[in-house]
Amino acid sequence: GDSVTQTEGLVTLTKGLPVMLNCTYQTTYSPFLFWYVQHLNEAPKLLLKSSTDNKRTEHQGFYATLHKSSSSFHLQKSSVQLSDSALYFCALSDRGSALGRLHFGAGTQLIVIP
Amino acid sequence: EAAVTQSPRNKVTVTGGNVTLSCRQTNSHNYMYWYRQDTGHGLRLIHYSYGAGNLQIGDVPDGYKATRTTQEDFFLLLELASPSQTSLYFCASSDEGAQDTQYFGPGTRLLVL
Numbered sequence: 001g002d003s004v005t006q007t008e009g010l011v012t013l014t015k016g017l018p019v020m021l022n023c024t025y026q027t028t029y030s031p032f033l034f035w036y037v038q039h040l041n042e043a044p045k046l047l048l049k050s051s052t053d054n055k056r057t058e059h060q061g062f063y064a065t066l067h068k069s070s071s072s073f074h075l076q077k078s079s080v081q082l083s084d085s086a087l088y089f090c091a092l093s094d095r096g097s098a099l100g101r102l103h104f105g106a107g108t109q110l111i112v113i114p
Numbered sequence: 115e116a117a118v119t120q121s122p123r124n125k126v127t128v129t130g131g132n133v134t135l136s137c138r139q140t141n142s143h144n145y146m147y148w149y150r151q152d153t154g155h156g157l158r159l160i161h162y163s164y165g166a167g168n169l170q171i172g173d174v175p176d177g178y179k180a181t182r183t184t185q186e187d188f189f190l191l192l193e194l195a196s197p198s199q200t201s202l203y204f205c206a207s208s209d210e211g212a213q214d215t216q217y218f219g220p221g222t223r224l225l226v227l
Contacts, residue, residue: 009154032213034215042220043204043218043219043220044204046216051213089156089157093213100145100164100208100210100214101147101170102159102216104156104157104158104159106154106155106156107156107157
C-alpha cells in the first residue's frame with residue numbers, strides 16, 4: 001500500500017544554516033505530495049504541495065521538488081530561522097481510489113538554535 | 115481560510131468511560147477526517163467521511179466510532195475508553211479530498227485514566 005518515510009526524527013541546526021528534511025514515498029498511483037508544518041501547540045497547516053515531476057515548488061522560503069524517478073520530495077531551506085522550529089510532516093495523497101485521504105510520515109522535529 | 119472548530123479542547127475520563135469529540139467546519143467542505151497524534155507516530159487516520167451519512171475506515175479504527183450527521187459536523191465516539199486512547203485528536207476538512215489542502219482544527223487533548 002501507499003506509505004511515506006521520513007528518516008530523521010529530530011534535526012537540530014544553528015540559525016542561518018541550510019536544511020534538508022528527507023521524504024520518500026511508495027505508491028502504485030500517480031503521486032501528489034504535501035509538506036505540513038506544525039508549530040508548538042498549534043494545528044498542522046499546509047506548507048507546500050506538488051504533483052509535477054521535476055518542478056520546484058516554493059513557499060515561505062521553503063522549497064521542494066518532486067522526483068518520481070527516486071520517489072522523493074525532500075524539503076529544503078537555504079537559511080533556517082528560529083521561527084522555523086516546528087514539526088514537519090510529509091504526506092502522500094491516494095489518487096488511486098475515488099475517496100481521498102492522505103498518508104502521513106512520522107514527522108521530523110526541526111529545532112533551530114541561536 | 116477554512117475554519118474548523120473542535121470541542122472540547124481538553125477532556126479527562128476514566129477507563130471504560132464514554133467520550134464524544136465534536137468537530138464542525140463552516141466552509142461546506144465535502145471531506146472530513148479524524149486523526150490521532152502520538153509522539154513517534156505522526157498523524158494516524160482513524161475515520162473519514164466524504165459527506166453526510168458517509169463513513170470510511172482509516173488506519174487505526176479499533177475502539178472508535180464516527181458519525182457525520184451533516185455537511186458541517188463530524189463526531190468521534192469512544193464508547194469504552196482505554197488508556198491507549200490517550201492522545202491528541204485532530205479533525206480536518208478538505209473540499210475535494212486527496213488533492214486538496216486539509217485544514218485542521220485546534221485539537222482535543224484526551225486523557226484516559
